[in-house]
Amino acid sequence: MSSREPLTRDRIVDAAVRLIEREGVEAVSMRRLAAELGAGTMSLYNHVPNKAVLVDLAAERIMAQARPYHVDSDDWRDHFRAHARAIRELARAHPRAFVLLSTRRLSTEAGFRTIEVALRNFERAGFRGKIAVGMMRAMVSYLLGTLMREVATSPELGGIALSPYEDVDTSAFPLSAEVLDELGTYDHDHEFEFGLELMIAALERYRPD
Amino acid sequence: MSSREPLTRDRIVDAAVRLIEREGVEAVSMRRLAAELGAGTMSLYNHVPNKAVLVDLAAERIMAQARPYHVDSDDWRDHFRAHARAIRELARAHPRAFVLLSTRRLSTEAGFRTIEVALRNFERAGFRGKIAVGMMRAMVSYLLGTLMREVATSPELGGIALSPYEDVDTSAFPLSAEVLDELGTYDHDHEFEFGLELMIAALERYRPD
DNA sequence: CCCTGCGACGTACGGCGTACGTAGGAGGGT
DNA sequence: ACCCTCCTACGTACGCCGTACGTCGCAGGG
Numbered sequence: 001m002s003s004r005e006p007l008t009r010d011r012i013v014d015a016a017v018r019l020i021e022r023e024g025v026e027a028v029s030m031r032r033l034a035a036e037l038g039a040g041t042m043s044l045y046n047h048v049p050n051k052a053v054l055v056d057l058a059a060e061r062i063m064a065q066a067r068p069y070h071v072d073s074d075d076w077r078d079h080f081r082a083h084a085r086a087i088r089e090l091a092r093a094h095p096r097a098f099v100l101l102s103t104r105r106l107s108t109e110a111g112f113r114t115i116e117v118a119l120r121n122f123e124r125a126g127f128r129g130k131i132a133v134g135m136m137r138a139m140v141s142y143l144l145g146t147l148m149r150e151v152a153t154s155p156e157l158g159g160i161a162l163s164p165y166e167d168v169d170t171s172a173f174p175l176s177a178e179v180l181d182e183l184g185t186y187d188h189d190h191e192f193e194f195g196l197e198l199m200i201a202a203l204e205r206y207r208p209d
Numbered sequence: 210m211s212s213r214e215p216l217t218r219d220r221i222v223d224a225a226v227r228l229i230e231r232e233g234v235e236a237v238s239m240r241r242l243a244a245e246l247g248a249g250t251m252s253l254y255n256h257v258p259n260k261a262v263l264v265d266l267a268a269e270r271i272m273a274q275a276r277p278y279h280v281d282s283d284d285w286r287d288h289f290r291a292h293a294r295a296i297r298e299l300a301r302a303h304p305r306a307f308v309l310l311s312t313r314r315l316s317t318e319a320g321f322r323t324i325e326v327a328l329r330n331f332e333r334a335g336f337r338g339k340i341a342v343g344m345m346r347a348m349v350s351y352l353l354g355t356l357m358r359e360v361a362t363s364p365e366l367g368g369i370a371l372s373p374y375e376d377v378d379t380s381a382f383p384l385s386a387e388v389l390d391e392l393g394t395y396d397h398d399h400e401f402e403f404g405l406e407l408m409i410a411a412l413e414r415y416r417p418d
Numbered sequence: 419c420c421c422t423g424c425g426a427c428g429t430a431c432g433g434c435g436t437a438c439g440t441a442g443g444a445g446g447g448t
Numbered sequence: 449a450c451c452c453t454c455c456t457a458c459g460t461a462c463g464c465c466g467t468a469c470g471t472c473g474c475a476g477g478g
Contacts, residue, residue, distance in 0.1 A: 007426080029465060040427040042467080047425090051466065103361055112382045115392070119384035133391045137358075138351070138404035145354030149346075152312055173321045175328035182342045183324070195347035202411035216457080238434065249458040251436080256456095260435065 007039050009047040009057075016058040017097075024096035025055065056104065062097045064110040066090050068117060076125035077200050083121060084143060084196050087114075091147040098151055102144055126207050135203060142199055150188045216248050218256040218266075225267040226306075233305040234264065265313065271306045273319040275299050277326060285334035286409050292326060293352060293405050300356040307360055311353050335416050344412060351408055359397045 015036050019028050030051055034041040048054045069086035071078050091098040118139070122132040170177040224245050228237050239260055243250040257263045278295035280287050300307040327348070331341040379386040 030467080031465075042428075042469095043426045045467075102357070109378075112379065112385055116382040116385050119388070123384065129388055130391050133388050134400065134403050135407075137400055138355075138407050141354030141358055141404060142347070142351045143354065144357060145350030145352065146347075148311070148353060148357070149350055169318075170321065173325040175332065176321055176325050179328070179338055179342050182339050191343065191346055194343050195350060198344075198347050198411045198415070199407075201414045202407045205410045205414055206407070239436080240434075251438095251459075252457045254436075 007037065007043055007047060011037060012044055012047055012054065013057045013061055016054055017061050020058055020062070020097050020100065021094055025100050028055065028058075055100070059097070059100050059104050060108050060110070062094055063101055063108065065094075066110060066114060068113070076121055077204075079121040079124060080139075080200055080203075081196060083117060084139075084192075087143055088147060088150075088192060091151060095151045095154060098147060102148060125203060127203075135206075138202075139199060142195060146192055146195055150186075150192070153186055154188075216246065216252055216256060220246060221253055221256055221263065222266045222270055225263055226270050229267055229271070229306050229309065230303055234309050237264065237267075239263075264309070268306070268309050268313050269317050269319065271303055272310055272317065274303075275319060275323060277322070285330060286413075288330045288333060289348075289409055289412075290405060292330060293348075293401075296323075296352055297356060297359075297401060300360060304360045307356060311357060334412060336412075344415075347411075348408060351404060355401055355404055359395075359401070362395055362397075 012033065015033055016028055019033065019036070028051070030044055031041045034044055037044075044054075048057070067086075069082040071082035073079065115136070118136050119132055122128070122135055127135050170180060176183065221242065224242050225237055228242065228245070237260070239253055240250045242263075243253055246253075253263075257266070276295070278291040280291035282288065324345070327345050328341055331337070331344055336344050379389060385392065
């Protein structure tokens with residue numbers, strides 16, 4: 001872990017990103033980071049004002065890793081699907097970091113890249129200006145929501161594992177009881193696509209032409 | 210702060226809920242909670258196994274505060290709107306707690322109450338069984354997403370305050386530049402309703418009749 | 419040659435969650 | 449009346465945490 005290179009903001013942020021991806025934000029501590037870099041704890045403070053902005057910087061770095069999607073189609077729906085799936089892949093590739101990103105505002109270059117692509121797709125679909133922003137926000141909300149739920153329920157992250165509904169008397173909830181098995185089951189692929197089509201259907205309904 | 214009543218799980222959870230609502234989850238600590246109850250720190254552990262489940266219990270308690278909505282209408286759309294707005298009100302009433310709730314699974318009585326109401330509304334709208342569960346999940350995702358965003362961007366919670374897009378060169382993002390003002394502005398009421406109508410439109414499109 | 423400034427680091431303080439041991443009192447069995 | 453058991457309250461202590469502060473060594477310029 002030791003190294004002869006001098007401490008750099010870059011090196012510190014890199015180490016933070018690696019640690020976040022490996023063990024999650026809660027595993028990040030200044031002491032541990034320093035140890036991993038073979039440096040003294042307080043040396044980090046020569047390059048970073050405090051832990052909060054270090055985490056911000058790490059979030060930004062992760063966001064910058066997002067790669068644009070590519071799709072061969074003129075249909076705006078295909079672009080939506082591809083873009084949404086790309087974002088989902090990002091979330092699944094960095095599940096622990098995603099929760100982090102979702103809380104933060106994306107006012108960086110990388111964030112704008114994503115926004116720009118989305119706006120282009122909305123333009124393709126016939127939405128412009130203010131209405132496009134509203135649509136995008138609704139879309140973002142949906143994506144944020146599903147992906148948060150998907151990440152939160154993935155077992156490898158200490159999410160929900162088994163027998164969630166054991167000690168609740170479901171007799172008072174007849175409709176829930178009817179679909180109890182379904183409520184306890186998650187098919188994330190299917191659910192994501194289902195919701196995505198739902199959103200696209202909604203957009204279609206609002207389209208001018 | 211002192212009190213002659215004996216320590217109880219109930220009293221401890223209550224104190225935790227109050228503290229969460231006042232200062233957020235991050236302000237909760239066993240020592241502070243004990244002090245607020247006029248008790249020794251370690252006494253809490255006679256009633257609660259550890260902090261994590263204490264926070265879980267607090268989340269559950271807050272969730273149980275949710276009151277059913279009421280609406281005078283036979284139109285399923287009105288029920289959707291009323292239910293969604295009720296959830297939003299809960300989020301706005303307990304913004305600090307909402308982030309907490311959103312992460313956790315709601316396998317309690319209170320959670321089922323909400324699920325049951327939603328399922329009844331979907332039934333009213335013509336959706337049943339598996340498809341209703343899928344719809345509900347899409348709806349939940351959207352609500353979770355918007356409300357997370359709304360809560361995260363509310364300034365009174367240390368959210369985004371001012372001039373977010375200053376040091377980014379927007380010339381590379383023409384579409385974003387065009388709507389830059391819009392991107393920096395939030396009208397949560399309007400956005401929520403807009404997205405809600407979008408979702409309802411989507412459901413309408415999938416309806417059998 | 420010295421001086422200045424900066425990066426690296428040690429120490430220390432006040433906080434945290436909680437394992438562990440103890441002490442005291444309440445209740446039941448004899 | 450006695451004792452024994454068990455439960456609750458609590459103090460101490462350990463190993464973490466973020467970070468304020470002071471010092472030391474070295475590189476570069478005068």
